Amino acid sequence: MKKLYYIPLIFIIFILGVTLKIYLTFDIEKVEETFESRYSQMVLDEKDKILGVYLNKDEQWHLKSEEKIPEKLKEAVLNFEDRKFYSHSGVDFKAIIRAIRDNIFSRQRTGASTIDMQLVKILQPKKRSYFNKYIEIVQALKLDRYFDKDEILRTYLNNTPYGGNIVGYKTASLLYFQKEPNELTWGEAALLAVLPNSPGLIHVEKNRDRLIKKRNLLLKKLKDRKVISELQYKLSIKEPIPKQRYYFKSVAPHLTRRVINENSDKIIKTTIDRELQSKIEKVVKDYSEYLRSEGIPNIAVMVVNNRNYEVKAYIGSQEFFDEKSNGQVDGVMALKSPGSLLKPFLFALAIDDGLIAPQSKVPDVPLYFSNFNPQNANKKYYGMIEIREALIKSLNIPFVNLLREYGEEKFFYFLKQVLNFKDSDVSRYGLSLILGTKELKLEDIAKLYTGLANYGNFKDLKYIKTQALEEGEQLFSKGSAYLTLDTIKELQRPGLERMYIEKNPISWKTGTSYGRKDGWAAGVTPEWTVVVWTGDFTGKGNINLTGVKTSGKLLFNIFNILLCKEKEFILPEDNMLKIKVDKETGYRLKYDIPFKEICYPSEAKILKTSPYYKKIFVTEDGKEVDSRDSEFVNSREEIVLNYPIEVINYLIKENRDISTLYSNRIKKKTVKFIYPVKNLKIILPKDFDGEKDIIIKIANLKKQNIYWYINGEYIGEGRESERKLNLKAGKYQVTIVSSDGEIEKVDFEIEKIR
Incomplete structure (x- = not known):
């Protein structure tokens, strides 16, 4: 009988053991x-x-x-x-x-x-x-x-x-x-x-x-x-109960999909303003109906708060569920040609480098840069033009020339420093970089213009609220940023909005890619950056597509719903100084000639002197002499304007008045090679017969009779400004002799693609 007392005890021990095991194996962590x-x-x-x-x-x-x-x-x-x-x-x-x-x-x-x-x-x-x-x-x-x-x-x-x-x-x-x-x-x-x-x-x-x-x-x-x-x-x-269940509305679907893919957190708090996002989504959707009638199916937009670099609206397409027009493609992240949108940044960097002031004049005539022959989009050329006007008019020739002077490699690595892209091969783009051959994302453009709006301080854009705001990098001076913003404020707006410039000033720039595949508009105020892209996600071009008309109109529609407390960018007086420039060409004053005062960044390099003025020595009767001339002792100094021969040549061909562009006292060359340039290596595809025509272009100001020689052998004469030569691979020297005895030579080499 005593053994029976052990049964409850064993049972209790068993229960306690089971309980202890349950308790210990329950992993509370x-x-x-x-x-x-x-x-x-x-x-x-x-x-x-x-x-x-x-x-x-x-x-x-x-x-x-x-x-x-x-x-x-x-x-x-x-x-x-x-x-x-x-x-x-x-x-x-x-x-x-x-x-x-x-x-x-x-x-x-x-x-x-x-x-x-x-x-x-x-x-x-x-x-x-x-x-x-x-x-x-x-x-x-x-x-x-x-x-x-x-x-x-x-x-x-x-x-x-x-x-x-x-x-x-x-x-x-x-x-x-x-x-x-x-x-x-x-x-x-x-x-x-x-x-x-x-x-x-x-x-x-x-x-x-x-x-x-x-x-x-x-x-x-x-x-x-x-x-x-x-x-x-x-x-x-008395309250009724719901008759059905509802579903979550999707706002900023491209961004939500993106941050979900990039983040494993269950609750992701973004910087988006839902109310503003919804308003802009409606504006974009309504505007897309107009663009659709023009054969332009796609739109992408980003709005950034410049004060904290936070993205407030993110529209990846005209409508996420527009399957017919690839609405689920995220246009903010798609690589596209930015067209002319990079010109303001070269403008600011060149000012800091002492190459230009906004008032500096630069050539705007058809030019050849090695194998690159850029043209202005409107096919118009102004001869000599202030660089700020060239920016407002978005002329290509002046900015290709400016990039050559500034250095395409320096500009490429400025972009790389801001945007952190993987590409390091600047040779792929050369001088065409400034015309948009380096494809960028809309997000990249927004980052660039947000940095410009912050007077040259560039930071990563914020999408997540908990993301720390970095210090940023001051990549050009506040002064050059202000001068750039002040210049692009003068761009002519589409439609009748020109009358509202003073009331609602916006610094903005447009861009249209080659083949009219991409239309861009980027605008900034002290508070906001807005970037708009229009086009076709498939890369198809459209004759109706331009940055000004298709994207610019939408840009201003969006700015109309943004609250702007601060209207104007403020001149950073502590970062500016007054300098004297010559009145005619807008470079640092060197000679005793008419001048004017302009604002110039105090942190910039010293502005270069004008390349278009020349000191000469003339006799009493106005004849130009040099130290080898017997009359040099009695000569006097004179400062004269001396614009490039290619500018004069173009203006003569266009029947424009050139009387004010240079002094007749200068013994100016009247013939010059325009293309090819000295020591150019021309790489041509091989024809079936192994040969290819090369067009030689010259400036011939006086329309003289020109005698042509190739490698010392006479090949003909005439007054034409270009000659077609059928040449094999090899090295060549072409010589031209004008009827008044001027001689010009150019050496170049031809290689064939095998």
Whole structure:
């Protein structure tokens, strides 16, 4: 008989061992990790408004909320599920005893699960059994020991099912009532409290009478317990329940997709302004209807707050769900030719390098640069033009010439320093770089212009609110940035908007890529940067596409809805000084000639003197002499204007007045080679006969008879300004002799592609 006493003892030891094993094997550190893995990814705007939500791995809408549980929902849930939640230690033992009694002696089946126990069940779902219930009890005790009550309640509400594929109270509030949880009424809070009790049986779209009855019973309980008043009760039971579930609206879908792919966090807070994003999306969609009639299907836009480099609107296409026109392509990230959008940056850098001031004149005539023969887009040439006017008119020749002087490699690595692209082969682009042959993203353009608007301080753009704002790099002076911004403020606007320049000044630039494949407009104010691209994602060109018309109009439509507190860029007086430049050509004053004062950056290199003035010596009768002339002793100095022969040649051909461009006293060359330039290596594709025509171009100011020689052999004469030569691979010297005895020579080499 004594041995029988060991049986209960062994049983107790067994139970204790099982309990200890359950307790120890319940990995409390993985609780949060497990729940975290189940949440949907959610993208928010800067004010915590939802931009986009993505299904989790179980195809559920399952949002995580880190906000405080609303009091109405909290009271409703505790009174329905676990009134003693804040007083028990994870398990309500009195309720368990009561449930056992009812289940044994009564037909009524009652449960005794606390919120802690239900959370354990959600964490590790198991079949219903007494042993599994015991496991839940043990694990609930451990859960309550390691987490505070508010944390347990929040986690429970974040993970409880609400019917269908809706999980979590925030998800249910948004998809059933289209409102945030803190906006719920007592009737809505009560509905969400009872819904998880039997989500498969009770649903807003079915069994509606049972759902209303259960909600109203809870509301009566809240009234009886003095949680709500009689009036609140009467009003709440009259509230209808939702007839259907709703779906999440997608705002800034291209950006939400991008940040989801780049970030594993469940809640991603962006810098986007949802209200502004929605307004611009509508403007873009409406404008796209007009462009579609012009055969232009696609648009992309970005808006940046210049004060903090935060992206406030991100439109990847005219409409994300426009499948016919590739709407899901992200135009912000697509590589496109920027056309003339880089010219303002070369303008600022060249000022800092002392090569130009805005008032400096530069040649604008057809020129040859090695094998590169650029043209102005409008096919017009101005002879000599101020560089600021060349920027306003977006002339190609002056900026190709300026890039040659500044250095294409220096400019390429400026772009690389700002944009951090992988490409390092500047030789692929050469001087055509300034015309947009290096493809860039709209995001890159926005970064460049945001840096310009911040007076030359360049930083990465911010998309994520928690992203730290870097110090940035001052890559050109504040003074040159201001002079650039002040210049491009004068660009003529499309339509009648010219009259609003003084009221709403915007510094802006357009660009149209070769073949009219890309139309660009980038505009800045002290507060905003807006970049617009229009075109076809397939790369198809369109004769109707231009930066000014197709993109410029939309640019100003967008600026019209942006709030602008500061109108003008402020002259950085501490970074500027007054210098004297010659009145005619706009370079640093060197000689005693008419001058004017201009603003120039104090941090820039000293502005170079004019290359177009020349000191000569003349006799009393005006004859030019040099030190070898017998009359030199009695000569006097004179400063004369001496523009390049190619400029004079072009203006003569165009029948323009050149009387003011140079002094007749100068013994100016009247014949000169324009193409090829000295020591040029010409690489040509090989024809079937192994030969290729080369066109030699010259300037012939006086239209004299010219005698032509190649490698010392006479080949003909004439007054023409170009001659076609059929040459094989090899080295050549072409000599021209004018009828008044001038001689010019040029050496070049021809190579064939094999």
